Structures are given as C-alpha cells and as structure tokens.
Amino acid sequence: MLLLDPSLFSPLYAQHFASGMRAFGTEVVLATRRLRGYETLARDHLDVRPVFYRLTERGGGRWRTSRTVKILKALEHPLGWRAVRELVSRLEIGVIHVSWSLVPAIDSAFLAGLKERAGIFMTVHNADLVAHDMAAVSGRLGRWTQSWRRERLLALIDGFVAHTDQAVDSLSRLGIEPSRIRLVRRPPYRLRPDGAVGPRSRAEAGRPVEILFFGAIKPYKGLDLLLDSALALAAQGKDFRVTVAGRPFLDLAPWRTRIEEAGLGERFRFDLDYVPDDRLDRYLRDADIVVFPYREIDGSGALALAASYGGAIVASAVGVFAEPPVRDHVALVPAEDVEALTATLRRLIVDPEARAELASKSAVLAERLGDWRDYARACLDFYRQRTEGRPLRG
Template sequence: MNPRITLVGPAHPYKGGGARHTTELAHHLAGAGHRTRIESWAAQYPSALYPGEQTITAPEGEPFADTRHALAWYRPDGWWATGRRLARSEDLVVLTLFSPVQVPAYLGVLAGLRSVRGRRARVVVLCHNVLPHERRAVDVSLVRALLRRVDGVLTHTDEQAHLAEGLLGFGRRRPLVASMPPHLPETGGERAHPGGEAGERRHLLFLGIVRPYKGVDVLLRAMAEGVPGDVTLTVAGEFWGGSEETVALIRRLGLVDRVHLREGYVPAEELPKLFAEADAMVLPYRAATASQNVWLAHEHGLPVVATRAGALADHVREGVDGLLCAPDDVADLARVLAEFYRPGVPERLRAGVRPVDAEPYWKAYIERLLEA
C-alpha cells in the first residue's frame, strides 16, 4: 500500500525555488499514487532574519490543492499540535530544511509526533542545505539536534551527505543522496534564442539572491580584468543586506557604464525578457549545493558560464552548452569569459543548449526519498 505522506515546508504564496520544489514534489508524489499533503507556513521567518519580501501574489506554477497554512514561527503550540495530528494520520513526514531558523519549529513538530503512543509516522529530513553557506556556531548545534532525532536524512550532493554524516555521528544510519530534480518557474515565454539564432547581445546575466557565497564580487572583478570592454552585465535579484557594497565596488572598478543592477525579486513573467537580452548566464559561485539556474538558463536557450562549485558543473556540458572555471578565482573567470566571446563561440554554445527532461530526475528522486 502506498504510504500517506505530508511534506512540511514552504509553498505558494512563498516565493523562490524552495516553495517550487515542495510543490512539485507534492504533485509528483500524488501522481505516483501517494496520498500527499503539504503543511506550509502562515509565517515562516521573522522579518528581521529575512530582509526581502517573503511572499508573492501570482503563483509561479500550479499550486498543490491539499496545502494547509497553519505553522508560524511565533506559535510553538501550533508546532506541537501539528505533530500530534500528523502522528495519527501519516506514514511519512518529510521536513524540508533550508535554514537552521526552521529547526525549533521542526523540533516542536517532532515533540508532538512522539507524544502520541503507537504513532506510525516515520520522519525524514530533506536537506536543501545541511548548514548555511555563511554559518554561525549555533547553526551546527541546531541542525545536529534535528538530524539525530529523525529516521532518515536525504541530501542533494555527496558533499552535503558527508557534512550531514559528520553531524549525525558514529553508528547512525548514513544520509542518502538524490540529485535535485528540475522545478522551474512557469515563465510563459519562448526560448530566448531558438535554434541558435545568430547575433550577439554582448551582454551577460547574473540572476538570484546576491549573497557573498554567490561570488558577484568575483564576477565584477573579472569583468574589469579581462572581459571585452563592450560587454555589459545585469545583476538581477535581491541583495542580502543591501547593495551598498556592490555599488561601491562597481564604482571602484570603473564599471558604472557596464553593469546594471536590477534590485528585488524577479517574478517569473519578467524572466523571458532578461534571458532574451543576454548571451549567457554567469554563475560565479564560491560554494554551492544544488541550483536550478543552469537548467533555467537552458530552458530559455542560454548557455551558462559557471564555476565548478557544488553540483553546478554536473549540468553543464563544457564546450557544448557552457564553460566552466575554478570557484573564487577572478583570473580564471576572466579567462573563461574572454574565451566565451571569441568569434563564433556564443553562437556555437547556444546551438548546443537543450532543455532538461525532468521526469527521469523526479522518478529517481521519489524512489530515493521513500528509501530514506
């Protein structure tokens, strides 16, 4: 008999890849015959801990009908009550972990689950990030406490599994690994340059939340060091903690006329225009777990210039639909960007881009989740 499953995590109206992943996972589990529900948030984080807008008005994909928004970071009684309710009805509870800020609520849910005698629900933590890229000492203690209290752990890369294994300690069941499946926003746009359309835009795109580990400063220095002077760049996304340092660096590097900051969350309907104006997406990450941005660029016909951080390189066929460089290396990124703009290279790489086939990824992912 198929297990009854509840996913605990963000869903619309929360924005971004986390909410899309939770929602798509629910759709695919239901499509595989599992009775599936989502327990989502009425208030996920205190505003002081998340400086941007947390929610959006228009969904970026089909919402999952059986979604409940009852959890709130400021209602511990609700965490416990949710756990008790799930203990009586579910076979599997999946806690989606993005940040240690979620851990107190998840520990409350676990306490509610364990307060019910004869409970049947097993609990798996699905780690999008085992620990933050920029972490505090308390983060390690919180995540360790969560991982040691559940029945299984699923991560998206071998590196993340190794990190989780260190927190679990000796003698515990090892974390499992499943490649992150595609969960792209529905943009309603056509591919940016269908069929390898000729002509260069002499323009590059960075898309996503701007945080230190994403390496935008490395990209700006590479632009100043070795990229042809007529090539421009758009940095589109929310700036974690403000854009003042980035603006100051742009001025110091003499890039004011070449770099445009499009600050704020980019809704799905604006993505086709950004992609249509660019020759490539650049992912200059210092560190990474798994990212949708390679597939998102390919979905819109763009090649990708990325570092070999985390799983980014797994989805780039070097020399076919993108180019790769070392992480946190200004000179190597400048070299690769200069190589990208050699005559004929943008057109050749664009012609090699193919959209991802999502279904095999999702099938393998669900099998691994149930195994965990």
C-alpha cells in the same frame, strides 16, 4: 505526505516535488507560512497550509525584515508546530518530509512526538544543513539557532535525501549510516506551469551578449568576482551587458558607484528585489551566458532552473558544479580566480560558435538530470525501505 518548509525558502522545490508525487497518487500537504503580496506558488499539486508565523507574517510583509521580527518568528515557531501536529493527526499523514529545519531545538522536540505516527525524512539542500537565507539575515544568531540541538534532530530522521556527493560525504562525517542516506540528483525546475520554455533570444549582430547573474545575492555567491571580471572586459571593449537580478544581502552601493564613475552604467542592469517568475523567465530566455561565480556551494536551485533554459553556463568548480553530470556540461573556472573567469567569458563573448556549443551542453544537462517523476519514485522507494513496509498514508 507532509512537506515542511516553514519560511518557504524553496517554493519551486515544493511545487515540482509535489507534481512528481501526484503522478504516483501521493497527495502533498505543504506546511509553511502565508504568501507575501509579491509571491506566487502553483497550487495544482499542493495542499498549502499556512500554519507558521501567522502573527509576524500577517499583512503580506516585505522580504526585508528586521532582526527583531526574526526573533519574534523564532518565538512563534512552536505555534506552527502545534498546528502541524494537528494536521498529522487529522489527515493521517504517513510521511513528514522536512525541506528546511530552522530551529532544530524546537523542531526535534515536536518531531520526537510524531515519530510513532509517521516516517520522518529530510532533504539536504546544503551540506552544512544551514539555511543560507536565515544565516545571511540573522548572522551569528541564525547560525547558532540552526546548530543548537542539531544532533538530536539528526537522530530522529529516518532518512536523508541528498542532492550531491558533497552532501553525502557531509552526512557521513556527521556519523549518519549509509542506509539512512539516498543520493537523488535534483531535476531541472521550470517557471511556466505547462513546463515549457519560451523561445530563447540569441545574440545577433548589433546586440550585446547578455550575461546573467540571478538569485539571492550573498557574499559566498561571488557577485563581486563577476563585476570585477566584467569591468575588465568592458575596458577591453568587449560588447556585452550584465544583468544582476535578485535580493541583495550585502551593500552593492560601492560597486554601482564604481561602475558609474567608469562611465559603464549602460553595461550593467540591476534588478535588486524579489524577481517575479514572469520577469525571471524573461531574463533567463534572453541570457546567452548564465554565471555562477560561487566561492562555495553544495546544491544549487538556481542551477536546476538555469539548466532548463539551454543557455551557456559558466561556474566555479565547487559543489554540484564540479560533480557529475554537471561538470561535463558547463564551463568551469577555479573559485575566486577572476583572471580565469575573465578569460572564459572573453572567449564566449567573442566566439558565437563556442557559446552555442556550450549552450547545447546545457540542454543535454537538463535531460541528464532526469525528471520529477523519477525523483518522486526514488523518494517513495526510500520511504518504504526506511519505514519497513509501514503503509504510507496521505
């Protein structure tokens, strides 16, 4: 099987999906870009082929690149596809599974030429089928690039693997037949190679309650709502610290100035860069509460990671958070309701028993979401069903 993620938007998904596939004897080849100097990718179950963006990604560049570089990458995109075409032929690939499509007009042109050789499937990470990372960086250009000729791409896909009910509904509204859609809930991610989660730190007397917001920081994720809430709680004298860990795609300087002017700098910790796995693992183990104050969302890789750590989870009632089984194992608040968020966090900060009860629900959620063997089995069954029994190679 060939897994396609040209810009490596979802390395954890690739790693975990491949580990599940390996359990059934299916080798996974990942067609992507080369790793940057600060990135890691577990290759135990992956045959990684860095065939995309060989020119623009040479030298292991930083994550923050200019719009000019983004345009150059789009121009270089077909060269990666030429290498993919050679891989499919040489390795006798039986299934091409698209994790992200960045330039549908180009992707569809090459996939059309491969459809007779392999089944073509796609993971629906977001209901609108747009890679938020690209849209956030490239703005209107990114969204236009991802929408042009999208219908042609969708027509080529044999089957869509959706992670949420919202994604299923979105595909249905696009006219995708139910037989081409398979709902498979995304299991938890784990950062440690052995799958273990280290011992969690719990809030003790004299130590502030640790609140964590992590992941790429974009407007739709509502960090401003959490900061508003935290400032209100600090003014009430509540004992906590907020850690913000991730790459910012918006200007946080006004917020940091406001925090410092209020004399509350010690209540906030900002780690505004790519966060390596070992540091993120430490943040998650130390977190008493993980907050997802999103304005909108469909699926959430961050939730898949947080669930495996057993901390209390607070989230907006949108997307996957409002769907079963997640909604029964997290504290939900209305989206963009700072007062409700503040009230929920206040209760969890001052009441250790309430916090522990919610944390225990998070641990149960990790079990309810299943494992990656189950995920891989469901995908393999779907491949066979949609390719009408054609032998799947690779």
